[in-house]
Each structure stands twice: as C-alpha cells, then as structure tokens.
Amino acid sequence: MALVDLTKGVRGYPVRPPASGMVRRRSLWARVHLDPWLMLMLLVLMSAGLVVLYSASGQQMDTVIAQATRFGFALVVMVVLAQFSPVTLVRWTPLAYGGALSMLIAVEVMGDMGMGAQRWLVIPGVIRFQPSELMKLAMPMMLAAYLSRRELPPRWRDLLVCGLVMALPVLLIARQPDLGTSLLVMCAAVFVVLLAGLSWRFIVFLGVLTAAALPLLWLNMHNYQRQRVLTFLNPESDPLGSGWNIIQSTTAIGSGGVFGKGWLQGTQSQLEFLPERHTDFIVAVLGEEFGLVGVLLFLTLYLMIICRGLWLANAAQDTFGRLLAGSIILTFFIYVFVNVGMVSGILPVVGVPLPLVSYGGTSSVTLLAGFGILMSIQAHRRLLPR
Template sequence: MRPWQTLSRPLRRYPVRPPDSGIKRRKSIWERIHLDPWLLGLLLLLMGGGLLVLYSASGQRIDTVIAQAIRFGVAIVVMVVIAQLSPSTFLRWAPFAYGVGLAMLVAVEIVGDVGMGAKRWLEIPGVIRFQPSEMMKLAVPLMVAAYLNRCQLPPRFRHILVCAVIIGVPVVLTAIQPDLGTSLLVASAAVIVVLLAGLSWRLIGLVSALIAAGLPLLWMNMQNYQRQRVLTFLDPDSDPLGSGWNIIQSTTAIGSGGLWGKGWLKGTQSQLEFLPERHTDFIIAVLGEEFGLVGMLVLLFLYVVIVGRGLWLATSSQDTFGRLLAGSIILTFFIYVFVNVGMVSGILPVVGVPLPLVSYGGTSSVTLMAGFGILMSIHAHRRLLPR
C-alpha cells in the first residue's frame, strides 16, 4: 500500500481522555438514591432485633409488633425521602421548621391530649397522634446550625446568647408539659451544635458556671415526682415499693440474666410483669434478662458501630452547616443510648428516655430516622458543595 493510500484510509476513533479530567465512574444504585448501604444495613439490623425483643417485652402480643413494624416502615420512607433533599434545602427551611415546632408546642398547652399524667400529645381524631416535642430534637439543632452558619466561627458571646434564646424557648415549653427527659435531650442536641462550632474554654467555663448557678432554680421548679426520681437515684432502697420500684426491678432483671441469659420469652421479671414500662423505657432490662451480658454487649456494639459510621459520614461534609448538623445528629443519638442504658442500670436518674429504635414508639422512631436521612443527604451531596 502506498503512503498516500494509507493517509486516505478512514481513521479509527480511540477514546481520548481530556486533559486535567478524571475518569468518570458509573454511580452505584446507593449513590443514585443518596443512601449509605452500611448505615442502612446496621439500622435495619437494629430494628429487627428490636422487634424480636419487643415481642417478648409486650407479653407476646403480635399486634404490638406489627404496629411497631408499620411505624418502622413509615420511618424508613421518611428517611429515604429526606435523603433526596439537598443540605441547602434544610438550611433554607430551618426557620420554618423551628417556627412550626414552637407553634405545635404552644398548641399542646392549649388543646393537647393528656396521657400518663402529662399533656404531651396532639391528636387529629382518626388520623394521627404524635408528640411535637420529639420533632424539636431535630428542629432546634437545625435552627442553631443555620444561625451559626451565618456567623464567624468560633462564635462570640453575643452569638451564644442568641443560641441560648433559640434553645431555651422550646426547652421551657417542653419542660412544663411536663417532660423533663425530652427537654434535656432537645437542649443537649442543640448544645452539641454550639460546642462543635468551636467555643473557647473561657466561654465554656462561663456557661458552665451559669448552668451550675441555675441548678437550685431548676430544682425549685421541678415537679414533685421529678424531685423524687433524683432522690430515688441517690438511694433506691429508701422506697422499694414506691419510687424505687422501677430501678430495683430493672437492675434485678439485668443481674438475673447472668452471662447468657434465661432464654427468649423465659424472663421472669418481664413475663410476670414485675418490670414496669418493659416495652418502652426499660426494654433493655428485658434483653438483659433473656439474653444476658452477651446479648447486651452485642446490642451496645451495634450502637457503637452505628455511631462510628455516622461520625465518618459527618466528617465528609464540606461546609459549616453540614458539619455542625451532622455531628449533632449522630452525637445526640449516642446520648439517647447512654442516658437510657444509664437510667435502667442505675447510674443515672430515671428521666423517661426510650432506647433508640428498640423501644416501642412511633414519633421517636420517625424523628431518629429523619435525622439519619439528613445525615445521609449531607454525605451524598458533599461533591456538590464548594470546596
């Protein structure tokens, strides 16, 4: 073949990579739907184990387990939907969510539904019954993170005062329901945002001193049963058949489980109904009695892995708002676990905090999964944010 005939042949096209550009890889299904498969798998495993324990704790009532499974299904749907939204959407809607939450807390005081001696619920007859204070566990840190996102960090004292007002109003409205446990969790979720913003040690010391100075005022404004809980924590045997009954029975159940437990559905404290609130706040005592120390360690290890995975996702955020909010969500989840295990085992006062995604409850499950949806959204949209 002659040279000019070679030049006249059609050129074969080879893919040429443009300069200074990376090779685009095909996104997985998980990346397209903005979900983290590892965290999702851990949460589903936790829910499945929770339903297993709930069946025993509820007195082997399958209708209770089905109702909880439906609530878990709704919570998962909420998580998936929220994960599709961008962090900028959360930032834009933070004031609206906070305002609606405050309005619902006020509505609870006016037309709230009373249950177990407290006015904490709003009910739409025949449709839904929910607890607005649970939603504030997300709305308040969301608002604080949105505010601090506009401030120069670390925050100054005037910024801390504004955050204190943002936190204080819903906390007071929740505490007067009365619901001291939820109010403390709402406060802790928002305070974590402020701490992650980078407070100076001087400000931390000043705020700690103010909190310590306000403890006597808090004690004077607590309900009688709340004071009794604190006194019972210090000496449970002072009233073994009254205020000390819960903690004595829960520690007895956990201790009687031993290393391997008595076996599923074979717990005496729970099945014979000595253990109060066994399907809600004290459900981990049921697990400890039936599955022993090994079962409790497996559950706690699962929680630790979830928190670790959540922290890894939180560190991937590329803006202030995302880091503050994501860090608050996963660290607050850790506080829920710590407080519940602590109060059931007797190292903390009983404050009525459910065990996340194990205790029976609808609003708390939806709120927790919505928080994980926000966490996954922040991680999934990290490449869309300016570096």
C-alpha cells in the same frame, strides 16, 4: 487551520481513552442517596429490636406489627429526606423551626392529656403525636443554619441569639412536663454550639453557670421529678413505691448473668414484675433474657452506628452539614447512654427510650428522619453559599 491532536491533553500529555468496562455506573445506593453501611446497621438494629419487643410486650404480636408499621413509615421519611440537598434544608429550616414551635404552643393551649402530662396533639381519626419530638431536629437545624452564616468560633452576641432560640422550646417542653425530651432537645442544641468551636474559658463559664442554676432547677421541678432524683440516690428508701422500677430493673439485669435465661424465658419481665418493660425499661428485658453478651452485642451495634455517623459528619464539606450531622449523631449517643444508664441505676429515670428498640412511633420517625438528613449531607457533598 492546523488539526487538533485529540490524543494530547492541555499541556501536551497524552490522554488515554478509558478502557472497555472501566466506566462504572453509579450504584443504586448512590442514586437514592443512601449510605449502605449505615442503612444495613439500622435495619439489623430494628429487626433485633422487634425480636426483643415481642418478648417485652408479653408476646403481643399486634404490638410488634404496629412497631414494624411505624418503622416502615419512618424508613420512607428517611429516604425522602435523603433526597433533599443541604441547600434545600437550609431554606426550609426557619419554617420547620417555626412550625414545631407553633405546635408546642398549641400543646400548651389545647394539648391532649395522657399519664398525667399534656404532651400530645390529636388530629381526630388521623394521628396522635408529640410535637416535642419534631424539635429534636428543628432545633439543631435552626442553630446550624444560623451559625453557618456567622464567623466561627461564635461571638458572645451569636451565643446569646442561640440561647434565645433554644430557651423557649426547652421551657415549653419542660412544662408539659417532659424532662427527658427537654434534656435531649437542649443537648442537640448544645452540641451544635460546641461543634461550632468554643474556648475552654467559655465552656468552664457555662459549667459554673449550670452548677449555680441547679438549686433553682430543683425548686422548679415537679414533686415526682424530685422523687426520681431521691430514688436514684437511694432506691431502697421506698422499695414498694418510687424505688420499685429501678430495683426490679437492676434485679432483672443481674439475674440474666453472662448468657441470659433465654428468649421468652425471663421471669421479671414475663411475670410482669418489671414496669414499662416494652418502652423505657426494655434493656432490662434484654439483659435478663440474653445476658451480658446480648447487651454487649447491642451496644457494639450502637457504637458502630455512632462511629459511622461521626465519619459521615466529618466528611461533610460545609459548616451547616458538619454542625447538623455532628449534633444528630451525638444526640443519638445521648439517647443510648441515658437509657442504659437509667435502667442500670447509674442515672435518674427521665423517660428516655432506647432508640429503635423501645416501643414508640414519633421517636422512631424522628430518629430515622435524622439519619435521612445525615445521609443527605453525605450524598450532596457540596459547599453551601455563604
């Protein structure tokens, strides 16, 4: 029997043994399935957000500690979700969607009231949370899983199914009422469908249909929601009432100038002229104390996170991963755009927080959970079975 020459490859080419030190071990980031650049930017954003929150909360250290604790829990959720492969996520998607929908129905039946809205479920002595936040992930996951098993671009029948999957949760959230969250959930769903590939003819049709439905939407809005739209068009019509928030917000931002008044030196925020300054209107605190430069730095950080997320979404190797990752990062962009737009007066006030800066628990967990799924899609780059 002839001896096998181990120095030759399959076609006779020599195989060069690896040089000493050339075999590199996987980095810690790769072993825990996390993207180091995205992780670093998120940590910088959360840290800077805590600094702004300290001032916005009236220098209440308890508020900052509570927010930091929520960030810690949210980071754990992010790391855990990053360990699950897209195959596993697809398997659990129907259960996640069904569970979130069941909780929305439970809110409708026995939800806890707060600030004139019925949005929360309470487990006595354990937790109080908004199930609508869970639908921001469950909705795009469900649509991405469905469309990944269909021929793309989607046909009319598939689009009808997607519309039915989207309609019930959005209507339940809008009834709470929570217009801001219902719009974000709808955007997450629409992004999945758009990324699946739609002809311009159908997009134009949807635009015309949406425009035609606006009068019906107006008739079904609550009085305070209609007032928000009217106030957006003319804040000075009721400066001491419905227009107070936006007038004080734009005043605070304008008074900050280019470099701001300095940390903890804001007048509109520190003297409590600015309402909801630690939640929806925290950008006004940022603009007043750090000026245009501070706002631009935050927006640049957000832009870097969005660009990195889009790069990771584009690198996904399967349809489910691309659709879900794209929807997650584009919804994050909508968060930033709507919050900055409503605080600066170019959009109506709809109650959307500034991601990972505004005070809030469930929204922070949902956002970082989404980034955990995004990192999972990048780390487990393999094709899903069809």
